[in-house]
Amino acid sequence: MTKAKEKPRLGLYSLTSCSGDILEITNLEEDLLKLLDLVEVVDLNVAMPATGMSPDIALVEGAVTQAGEAGFLRGLRKKVKYLVAIGTCACTGGVVARGPKKRKGWLRDVYPETGEGFISGFPRPVSDVVPVDFSIPGCPIEKGYLMHCLGYLLRGVVPEVPNYPLCMECKMKGNECLLRYRGLPCLGPVTRAGCGARQPSVGRPCDGCFGAYEDANREALTEIFRQIGLGEDEIKKRFDLFWERG
Amino acid sequence: MKKELISRVEGHGSIGLKIKGSRVESVELDILTPPRLFEKLIVGRHFNDVPTIVSRICSICSASHRVISVMAIEDAFGVKVPREAVLLRELLLHAETLESHGLHLFLLALPDYYGYGSFVDMARDLPDAASLGFKVKGIGNRMQECVGGRAIHQITPVVGGMSAGPSSEGLKRIQQEAAPLIDEVLRFLSKEIPTLQYTPLVGVSNWVSLAGRDYGYTGGDILVNGKEKVPVRDFYQKFHESALPPSYTKHTLYGEEPFMVGALPRILNSGSKLKGSAGALLKRLGIMKSRSTYMNNMAQGVEILFSLERVVEIIGDLLDIDLPEGQDGGITAEFSPVAATGTAAIEAPRGMLIHTYTFDEKGYVTGGDITTPTAMNLSDMERTLMIMAEALIKDTTDIKPALETLVRAYDPCISCSVHIVRL
Numbered sequence: 328m329t330k331a332k333e334k335p336r337l338g339l340y341s342l343t344s345c346s347g348d349i350l351e352i353t354n355l356e357e358d359l360l361k362l363l364d365l366v367e368v369v370d371l372n373v374a375m376p377a378t379g380m381s382p383d384i385a386l387v388e389g390a391v392t393q394a395g396e397a398g399f400l401r402g403l404r405k406k407v408k409y410l411v412a413i414g415t416c417a418c419t420g421g422v423v424a425r426g427p428k429k430r431k432g433w434l435r436d437v438y439p440e441t442g443e444g445f446i447s448g449f450p451r452p453v454s455d456v457v458p459v460d461f462s463i464p465g466c467p468i469e470k471g472y473l474m475h476c477l478g479y480l481l482r483g484v485v486p487e488v489p490n491y492p493l494c495m496e497c498k499m500k501g502n503e504c505l506l507r508y509r510g511l512p513c514l515g516p517v518t519r520a521g522c523g524a525r526q527p528s529v530g531r532p533c534d535g536c537f538g539a540y541e542d543a544n545r546e547a548l549t550e551i552f553r554q555i556g557l558g559e560d561e562i563k564k565r566f567d568l569f570w571e572r573g
Numbered sequence: 574m575k576k577e578l579i580s581r582v583e584g585h586g587s588i589g590l591k592i593k594g595s596r597v598e599s600v601e602l603d604i605l606t607p608p609r610l611f612e613k614l615i616v617g618r619h620f621n622d623v624p625t626i627v628s629r630i631c632s633i634c635s636a637s638h639r640v641i642s643v644m645a646i647e648d649a650f651g652v653k654v655p656r657e658a659v660l661l662r663e664l665l666l667h668a669e670t671l672e673s674h675g676l677h678l679f680l681l682a683l684p685d686y687y688g689y690g691s692f693v694d695m696a697r698d699l700p701d702a703a704s705l706g707f708k709v710k711g712i713g714n715r716m717q718e719c720v721g722g723r724a725i726h727q728i729t730p731v732v733g734g735m736s737a738g739p740s741s742e743g744l745k746r747i748q749q750e751a752a753p754l755i756d757e758v759l760r761f762l763s764k765e766i767p768t769l770q771y772t773p774l775v776g777v778s779n780w781v782s783l784a785g786r787d788y789g790y791t792g793g794d795i796l797v798n799g800k801e802k803v804p805v806r807d808f809y810q811k812f813h814e815s816a817l818p819p820s821y822t823k824h825t826l827y828g829e830e831p832f833m834v835g836a837l838p839r840i841l842n843s844g845s846k847l848k849g850s851a852g853a854l855l856k857r858l859g860i861m862k863s864r865s866t867y868m869n870n871m872a873q874g875v876e877i878l879f880s881l882e883r884v885v886e887i888i889g890d891l892l893d894i895d896l897p898e899g900q901d902g903g904i905t906a907e908f909s910p911v912a913a914t915g916t917a918a919i920e921a922p923r924g925m926l927i928h929t930y931t932f933d934e935k936g937y938v939t940g941g942d943i944t945t946p947t948a949m950n951l952s953d954m955e956r957t958l959m960i961m962a963e964a965l966i967k968d969t970t971d972i973k974p975a976l977e978t979l980v981r982a983y984d985p986c987i988s989c990s991v992h993i994v995r996l
Contacts, residue, residue, distance in 0.1 A: 343609060347632030347725045353676075354714050354724055356707060392609075422629045423609045433613035450609075467632065467725045502900055529722040529729050529737035530900050534625060561619070568622060 335481060338370035338382030340403070342396045343423070343450060344389030347467040348414035352386075355470055362474070365481060381406040384480055386463075390416040390424060390450035397456045404457040409480055412453040413473070415466040415536050415569055422466065424450040424572045461485060465522060466536035466569060472521045489520040490540050493533050497524040505532050510555045512565050517543035535570035588976050590962055597962040600955050602980070612941045620646050620732060620910060620936040627928070627943065628726050633676075633986055635726045636669040636717060637921035638928075644791075645928040646732045649915025650936075652908040657894060658734035661904070664887050665720045665727065666790045666919070667880040672713030672724070673922035674836070674873040674880075677984045679706025682870045685978045686767050705761055709877055712750055716884070719743035731905065738902030741892060748888040755881045759850045762874045763857060769867055771975055774964050775957040776864045779830055780838035781949070783920050788839070788846040788879060790920040796842045797827060805918045808927055808944075824952040825944060831952035834924025835984060836872035844875075851879035866957055867982045873922075910936030921946055923986050947985045954983055 339349050349371070355362065369380040385407045391397055404410055415421045426433065427449045434447065453459050463476055472488070479486035489495075493515040497504070505511040505527050513532035515524070519540040526533050539545070545566070552562045591598040611630055615623050623646060628639040640662050647654060680692040683702050689695040696703035714724040719739045721727025729736045783805075785793025795803040795811075803811045814825050826832070837860070840847075844855050855861070855875045860868045896902060912934040918927045924946030931940040961979055965972045 345629050345632040345635070347629075347635070350632045351725055354710075356711050356714075422626055423611075423614060425614050429613070430610070433610045437610055437612060466629065467723075525723055526728050528900060530903050531722075531728055531731070531736050564618065564622070568625065 334365065334367040335384060336369045336380060336382040337366040338385045338403075338407070339368065340370065340385060340387045340399075342387065342389030342400075342417070342453070343392040344414065344416045344421075346388070348388035348417075348465075349386075351467045351470060352473070355474070358470065358474060362477070383407060384409045384411065384477075386411050386413045387453050388414045388417050390420045391453060391456050392447050392450050394448075400453060400457045409460045410453075410457065411476075411480070412459045412462045414468050415464055415538070416450065417453045418462045418464045419452050419538060419569075420450040420572050422569060425567065427572075464519065464537045469522050490542075491520055492516050492540060492543070493518045493520045493522070493524055493527075493537070496520045496522070497527050500524055500528055502527050505530070506551065506555070512552055512555065512557055512561075514548070514565065514570060516551075517545055517548050518570070534568050535566070538570060588958065588973075588980065590976075592962075592966065595966055597959060597966055600958045600962060602951060602954055602958065612943055615930070615938045615941050618938050620650075620930075620932060620938065623930065623938060623941075624730065624732075630943070630945075631986055632725045633673050634669065634921045634923065634926070636665050636721060636730075637919055637926055639721075639727050640666060640730050641917050641919040641921075641926055641928045642930075643730045643732050644917035644919070645915045645930050646932075647908075647915070648917050649913040649930060649932055650732070650908050650910055651913075652733055652906055654734050654906055655904050657738075657891070657896060658904045660887055660891060661720055661735050661739070662730055663789070663791070664884065664891075665717060665730065667884050667887070668713045668716030668720060670713070670790070670876060670880045670922045671884075672710050672717065673984075674877050675706050675709030675711075675713060677922075678870055678873045678877070679703065679709065682873075682981055682984070683766070685981060686769060686870075688767075701761065705757060708754060709758065712747065712754060712881075715743075715750075716747050719747060733908055734903070734905035736903050736905070737900060738896040738898045738904065740898050741896070744888045744891060748885055748892075751881050751884045751888075755850055755878060755885075758874070758877055758881065759854060762854055762871070762878075766871075769978065771961065771965070771978075772865050772867050775866045775960050775979065777833050777837060777841065777866060778953075778956070779827055779832035780841050781827065781832045781834050781925060782839040782842045783918055783925060784842045788843045795918065795925065797832070799842050805927070806916050808916070808918065809929075809942075812944075812949075814944075814948075824955075825949045826952055831956045832949065833866070833869075833953045833983075834946045834949045835869055836876050836922075836924075837866070837869040838924065839920060840872040840875060847875065847879060849878070849882050851875050851882060854878055866979065869982050869984065873984070910934070923947060923984050924949060945986075950983050950985065954980060954985065 341349055369382050385403055412418050430449055463473055476486040497515055506513040511532040514535035515533040517539055518533055518535045519537040521537055549562055589601040611627055615626055624639045624642045627642045628635040630638050679702055684692055684695045687695055692703050717724045717727060722729045779798055781797050783793050784796035812825055812827055840860055844861055847855055858871050860872055910932060914931040916929040918925055926946055927944045929942045930938055933939055957979060958976055965975055
């Protein structure tokens with residue numbers, strides 16, 4: 328084991344989110360202890376007061392909705408070697424990045440006393456504010472995928488991640504295809520693999536939280552959705568649940 | 574006094590105090606997790622997408638949000654859910670309680686009792702406390718994975734029932750792990766845990782929980798102070814949200830008064846129904862008599878035992894039924910959407926949680942309301958913070974640790990405060 332002062336420093340930061348990605352890191356359990364052998368955690372507000380030390384690698388969860396969050400990211404960017412977006416909110420804005428034009432009205436309805444005076448912008452991905460070295464998608468992130476990527480980053484190498492559809496993982500598990508045999512609107516054919524096909528394995532079509540892989544053919548899947556009887560509005564709503572901003 | 578972030582709570586919050594000389598003028602607890610407008614995000618969505626969206630309100634309570642949104646939709650459509658699916662959902666809620674209480678009691682709150690800054694410091698001297706926390710949290714996570722399909726943002730609870738059955742292998746493993754853990758937790762919590770020096774200062778004034786026939790996390794009417802019953806659908810008539818000056822924060826009040834929800838109110842309302850080791854620990858700790866707000870932590874300990882015992886029991890029942898597993902294991906009732914409003918309440922780890930939705934005849938959402946336990950507790954947190962600050966300000970210069978400890982005793986889950994902020 329290396330001495331504590333020689334370990335790379337890891338910071339975990341939470342922007343506008345449910346905190347699920349950092350919670351998933353605490354769920355690593357035994358692997359968390361292995362990770363703590365390799366790195367020194369210098370910031371984690373959920374479980375400890377901040378140490379004030381700058382990290383080498385920053386993992387950032389959540390979307391950017393506040394001016395303060397954007398300012399924080401700009402400062403953080405200057406200090407760290409790797410800035411990594413973790414979770415779908417940090418990667419794309421996530422499930423909350425909906426209705427950009429309706430947002431002002433929503434704020435007025437939910438917070439009638441303050442309304443628009445309540446400063447809260449349309450949820451943006453971290454990469455809208457500062458350059459991001461790497462993105463780890465998922466709602467929430469997958470522990471195995473995260474550890475795989477950290478393994479690369481700790482050696483100073485940009486991680487290799489699956490660039491093929493979720494369907495590959497579904498086939499390897501021997502699942503029945505929900506799209507073909509049950510007529511369910513599964514986003515598996517266009518979604519990056521990496522979760523082990525969690526939803527189809529328990530009988531639910533993929534909602535696409537990992538986002539698109541590089542060669543994803545959205546047009547072809549849209550045509551299949553039409554064939555299984557989905558209207559244009561329903562198709563749009565399938566894609567904008569997680570896969571893209573709506 | 575400068576507002577500073579509170580550590581060891583989920584999400585971001587800060588306490589603001591206005592002090593003049595040795596007088597506390599006001600206390601303000603700010604929820605800094607920005608608004609995400611979930612109640613609006615679901616409008617226009619198909620009912621099937623609602624549980625998926627609202628479970629993202631909070632990662633710690635995602636199972637509660639998912640299950641209660643499904644139940645509120647079922648209330649609107651008049652769906653009768655098969656018994657096996659009801660049992661599986663109950664198992665999922667116990668799993669979440671174990672994960673949440675395990676994390677909060679052992680890793681976030683106990684460091685206060687033993688005088689450490691974090692569980693990492695505590696673990697050096699008291700490895701048992703930290704490792705027991707990880708064990709309880711771990712079994713909760715593995716159960717959520719086994720029954721819900723994922724430890725966070727569970728997948729299987731769907732309108733009508735469950736989309737898949739858990740593997741019987743997985744259930745057996747959990748049952749084997751849970752049984753010895755009951756003794757281990759009972760032994761640890763039965764020995765002396767130091768009391769906080771400021772314990773007698775603040776107590777519960779009004780307490781609210783769901784109270785059904787048995788001690789449980791679903792079903793029954795809302796029970797106030799052990800006597801007044803309020804049917805769940807009348808929640809909005811008896812409980813009000815209002816902004817109290819000088820704070821802009823939105824508060825939920827019972828009539829005009831603050832109230833507390835969570836483990837302690839559940840114990841005060843229904844603790845007499847607890848049997849087994851949970852009942853034994855409850856007697857030993859004297860929670861029913863003390864009514865100190867800090868007892869919420871120990872009440873979580875009692876509930877860890879209750880949940881572990883129930884888990885062993887439920888899995889026993891489920892293993893007797895030959896449940897189909899995985900993709901083929903869907904257990905759902907037939908139903909059709911109707912234009913209607915549905916309301917349901919559940920005891921999430923942090924207290925009562927209520928979801929209400931209105932649908933059009935095709936099953937698309939036209940309106941929704943979500944009231945979370947942290948929103949309900951906010952007024953009571955400010956009430957007790959005021960009492961505490963006034964009592965300590967005279968002879969203590971640094972009252973911040975005491976106030977932070979008090980906030981943590983409530984186990985606030987600040988990211989789930991969907992609509993309580995007035996900044």
